[in-house]
Amino acid sequence: MSSNYQKLVQRLEETSRLGGIMGILHWDQEVIMPTGAADSRAKQMGVLAGIIHEKSTDPAIGELLDNLNQENSFNSFERCNIDEARRDYEMETKVPKSLVMELAELSSKGHQVWVKARSENRFSDFAPVLSQLIELKKRWAEYVSPNLHAYDANIDVYERGMKTDDITPVFERLKSELIPLIREIQASDYKPDSAFLSGDFSVDKQEALGRAISEEMGFAFDRGRMDVSVHPFCGGSHPTDVRITTRYRTDNFIESLYAVIHETGHGLYEQGRMKEGRDLPASEALTMGVHESQSLFWERMIAQNRPFCKRYFPLIAKTFPENFNGVSVDQFYEAVNTSQPSFIRVEADEVTYPMHVILRYEIEKGLFDGSIEVKTLPELWNSKMKEYLGVEPPTDTLGVLQDTHWSGGAFGYFPSYTLGAIYASQFYQTLIDEKPDLGKEIESGNLATIREWLNQKIHQKGRLLSVPELIKEVTGDNLNPTVFLNYLKTKYRTIYRLN
């Protein structure tokens, strides 16, 4: 093996381990840290972030990469690590330090301003910071990817290789078919009964239920944990240390249970990464969208589907017997698949969710190409909500101010959610084509087939393929909204008795 490559590997492993440490500090902060430690933890994380930045912009890496440019004879794993290292190094070093610092400061300030503006329902307080953040991110994009449109450069951070030219037609297609479907569902006389999902559910029982199902999905608790945090997430420090969280409401167990299933989907991706080179980028999860495809696969394709409901309804009914007296599996299945327009993205169901994303995507695109002005956002937001979902938020707190992403400068992140949902539906279609008996397997409690299939087809692939290559290899198809639309239309037309 090339000595330059070995030196690069050493540096990449060091950065990866420091990233793992940051993961623990973050998890600890969200889950377990005493409240009084907020200040000291922020300073600890600041020092560590500085060191990671220092290490990953060390000119010695640039020299190694230059030397490696002269060499050949790398296998695909090695080649991938070199390419990933180059991508990171360039992203870190192309931007002048002054701009990096300006962005860091404004993101941190932006978050505080946003928290206050949201709680006081005053978009005008947040608007100036938002404008500045967009300006900085445009300048940032020019340094990082001078050949890309500024918004594409931002999208590339989360969903590499994906551009507005790819996304816009897909999202247009979704709009053209989902808006009518949402209307039809709204107009349907039939509404699933979900009253029995409300009640009084002890946290202990919820936790035991979630843990049992997560374990049956294959989450390895000797290489992971499940805890409680304000917002559910999947974090940790390494594929051998994957930590999912959920939150509990005593009046609703479904939210928490499906959060566990969702985060377990993320967790299985991390735990299922290739066994070799786990501290190297080639082994890492591919993109935000592919990560989301794994959580949504389990949450929606599997757990919101009938066979899974059939399998686990008895356990659920046994756990909360008062609530499910006289309730059938079919009623339960329909109840967990209620579709209903709402103001808040994170509470949306799988039919309405894409419209929340498309709305944000269109706004971000317009903000970056100059066709939309920040000050018009509240009005624009509300009119798009009306058009896409038929509801209009009464306040900006429930509208344009609801999400944290923009306050930290994370533009281009939102599309990943819906791209992930489309990938998930395509993966699912392929899986059931390959395994026509999958439903029966699930009903009999065998979830290993699913886990192993995802593991072999996706988790083990790391970053060796691009997203389009991966989709093609797994499904034989390109990114295809038709599969996703057919899935949603078939499922919800049946549930809502639409002709």
Add this chain to the structure above:
Amino acid sequence: MSSNYQKLVQRLEETSRLGGIMGILHWDQEVIMPTGAADSRAKQMGVLAGIIHEKSTDPAIGELLDNLNQENSFNSFERCNIDEARRDYEMETKVPKSLVMELAELSSKGHQVWVKARSENRFSDFAPVLSQLIELKKRWAEYVSPNLHAYDANIDVYERGMKTDDITPVFERLKSELIPLIREIQASDYKPDSAFLSGDFSVDKQEALGRAISEEMGFAFDRGRMDVSVHPFCGGSHPTDVRITTRYRTDNFIESLYAVIHETGHGLYEQGRMKEGRDLPASEALTMGVHESQSLFWERMIAQNRPFCKRYFPLIAKTFPENFNGVSVDQFYEAVNTSQPSFIRVEADEVTYPMHVILRYEIEKGLFDGSIEVKTLPELWNSKMKEYLGVEPPTDTLGVLQDTHWSGGAFGYFPSYTLGAIYASQFYQTLIDEKPDLGKEIESGNLATIREWLNQKIHQKGRLLSVPELIKEVTGDNLNPTVFLNYLKTKYRTIYRLN
């Protein structure tokens, strides 16, 4: 303020924060980490240790210290930080890197060899590593403190400024009076009844009890946590993030409760550090011995004393009513003060504990001055046990192999335990001289007087005074074994009805 000083402060704060991060990684590893993450965590800690070493040996610190040598006009806090920085820098840089690495590797290997040797009761497997470790630590001492005896240089790491010339006469005095006292106690016809301390104690109840008492002692749970680990310890990342642990046995609650009290004593020291400059060495706990004086103060001077037993016996009896039916406070007090020679240091009571320490101290001293050979240790250990405590361990696992310290090269640590016990007794004597009503205050549930006194006299002092200066300032006396001996003799002669 001098700009050199400010630059030094920045570097010291960075190192302190990295140390805090190491604290969290360590706590997480001991308390919460999934077992499968052991390997990846070791690598993360290795990378972080490397960075801390790199940062603290940066020649720029040496230059700053040289420049600061030319300056005056520092206040005592600033002067202390400069002195502490110099001490650390010299300790880190005087030793050649090759020796640092040899020591790190041998300590790590030594630990593994020791674990195996202990479990298999084969001292001969551990002996070669032990010999090598002593050789390396002798070489290390020559670099670090060429003017000190090698063992004194090792002691200085844990109990700075203390030398064998100071310790030996104190320990000789303890031997001369404790060995006869231990014999007398053994020979006494009277034995406190402690049968009621055995039983079946639910972990939940033990935890609630420990937490309640820790809180009354003043441990701030918004700046700390209490959890479970294999060995109780006090860790964390900052005075605002202090984490104590205990362990639970269902057949004995006293061990766990007194571990909580002991660790709370350590925790109060950390939480009580001065409010300014908390990321600077001048604010840190002074030495291992002083730290131990704080935990032992609460555990022995306070919680094993009669007023505390009077105060908390009703709560304890209410928590475990089946066990304390018909038991009096006096019986409880005597039961928690049973003295009995045993093989294992960490299970020893306050009368016999010093003999375990003195035995180790004499052996370490002999190993470093060449008067004792490693291969003779098992025999020597057993004969000293017989002489000092009247018992002889049946195996080396219960004898010379019991403690982990030597396997990691931590020679010179053991004396801190007993120095801490002596400091604690001297502090306590001073406190009751100053507050003759202390017993009544404790009985009425007021522990704040104690906490505030320790805080003001010791915690807030950080490292501004040396240990002898601190003892003198607080007690008006020097290190004085007489106070400790009088305390033990008075207390145990009464309990064991010795004329």
